[in-house]
Amino acid sequence: AQSVTQLDSQVPVFEEAPVELRCNYSSSVSVYLFWYVQYPNQGLQLLLKYLSGSTLVKGINGFEAEFNKSQTSFHLRKPSVHISDTAEYFCASDSSYKLIFGSGTRLLVRP
Amino acid sequence: DTEVTQTPKHLVMGMTNKKSLKCEQHMGHRAMYWYKQKAKKPPELMFVYSYEKLSINESVPSRFSPECPNSSLLNLHLHALQPEDSALYLCASSRDRGPKSPDTQYFGPGTRLTVL
Numbered sequence: 152a153q154s155v156t157q158l159d160s161q162v163p164v165f166e167e168a169p170v171e172l173r174c175n176y177s178s179s180v181s182v183y184l185f186w187y188v189q190y191p192n193q194g195l196q197l198l199l200k201y202l203s204g205s206t207l208v209k210g211i212n213g214f215e216a217e218f219n220k221s222q223t224s225f226h227l228r229k230p231s232v233h234i235s236d237t238a239e240y241f242c243a244s245d246s247s248y249k250l251i252f253g254s255g256t257r258l259l260v261r262p
Numbered sequence: 263d264t265e266v267t268q269t270p271k272h273l274v275m276g277m278t279n280k281k282s283l284k285c286e287q288h289m290g291h292r293a294m295y296w297y298k299q300k301a302k303k304p305p306e307l308m309f310v311y312s313y314e315k316l317s318i319n320e321s322v323p324s325r326f327s328p329e330c331p332n333s334s335l336l337n338l339h340l341h342a343l344q345p346e347d348s349a350l351y352l353c354a355s356s357r358d359r360g361p362k363s364p365d366t367q368y369f370g371p372g373t374r375l376t377v378l
Contacts, residue, residue, distance in 0.1 A: 185366070197366060245364035248312070
């Protein structure tokens with residue numbers, strides 16, 4: 152069965168510091184991976200996706216992620232975070248219409 | 263344009279009420295989804311419509327009744343809900359290229375439902 156694991160429930164970081172949010176997946180079939188961000192009291196916004204092709208994927212708001220098949224990982228990175236990046240981040244994998252979500256990582260950016 | 267709209271934004275209802283949540287998209291997508299999200303949890307899939315036909319029902323109680331009147335609209339009819347049904351209800355849509363060719367799901371802002 153397909154599953155997605157986000158290893159950190161909360162990541163505190165100071166403003167302008169780099170950040171990495173970790174995501175690992177398990178799948179025996181083709182892998183389609185996504186990162187979504189959810190700001191308080193809002194829906195989910197797509198940050199970036201990996202369907203095929205280049206393993207380094209660039210998204211909105213300066214985020215990027217690298218698909219690593221050997222480590223079954225799809226970690227999200229940003230070189231310099233802003234206060235406005237404080238939100239919940241969900242990694243997800245697609246399996247026959249179903250998005251399999253990780254448990255989420257709360258990014259808390261402090262001044 | 264990647265907008266999915268949902269109305270109302272907030273809804274408070276009693277356990278004997280009947281209400282409906284509405285979702286609309288104009289991206290030409292042919293797959294539409296309902297998710298339920300409890301606080302501090304990821305969204306949980308409830309229903310999937312593909313070309314206006316129900317294709318997935320994740321064993322959701324019958325007090326939730328989905329409806330897809332056309333390719334742009336998706337409704338969720340609510341009746342005799344319980345307080346534990348209080349949650350954020352999210353709608354999403356995607357192009358439908360079949361179950362073996364997934365595509366990006368775009369989410370609406372959600373309806374915050376409180377059942378008293």
